[in-house]
Amino acid sequence: MPELPEVEVVRAGLERHVVGSTIASVEVLHPRPVRRDHRGSTGFVAALVGQRIVAVRRRGKYFWLALANGDALLGHLGMSGQMLLHEPGAADERHLRVRFTLRVPGPDSARPPATLEMRFVDQRMFGGLAVSEGGAELPTEIVHIARDPIDPEFDDEEFVRRARRRTSAVKRLLLDQGLISGVGNIYADEALWRAKLHGERPGDRLTGPVLRDLLGHVRAVMGEALAQGGTSFDALYVNVNGESGYFDRSLDAYGQEGRPCGRCGTPIRRVAFMNRSSYFCPSCQRPPRTASRRAGGR
DNA sequence: ACTTACACCTGCCAGC
């Protein structure tokens, strides 16, 4: 489920419930999700135990828990990752990979601290966690990730300049996390549909106004998703459940193969693109000539 | 520096 809006929902939920708490213990149940941590599982645990969480931050689809010693617990949800909060003792999920036990300070100094479990659950394990040394502000591991379009410091004109110098298809550019972060396959297709732009149009054949318009649609669709994603929160449960709400109702293109385009009624088409799928309206989103010739279309 | 293909994982579903 995780593109920018979903990760932001997770970030906000973690911020609300774990900032101020201390990591009492860490249990790595599968080595793969910590593969990016060069310390290995044991070192990963040692670097975290006793640390206090002071902030939860995000860039694109990465999030991190800033620690009091200046390090960070950096995370990515991959295709199927979740960060869940539970009362201790809740039944283990089938794909529970890492368990953190947190000591949450009491509401006032007279009350005893409570215990909370934070769990990294990930079926496919494309996601992962790592301790980033000195990474509390911005982990060095992700300096190559561009700012995301929700970031107030995102530079629209720089994006337009760089995109117009690239020969790649515009959808590939939207998915390039070094150019603009947080956009995945769903929001790329949705923004392109709204912009009436075919994803295979090369970047260097697009004008500045067209790219600015596309950027506006990226922000709009993400903003709408974020507004709906924010409802999936419970007091002690960070619900990272991608099947809910938004996706069933509000998608105009993604996953809509054969259904009529909401603008013109033409059936939405699906084509293979970059080892995945692209959905678009063949009438509203005209393919570039070269792409249609290569695909054998008319 | 840019571009592209591929590897990395597990599970589910349709079709045989």
Next chain:
DNA sequence: TGCTGGCAGGTGTAAG
């Protein structure tokens, strides 16, 4: 029932 192939919201790496 069980097999197979195709598909799934992502990214790092390596080679051109």
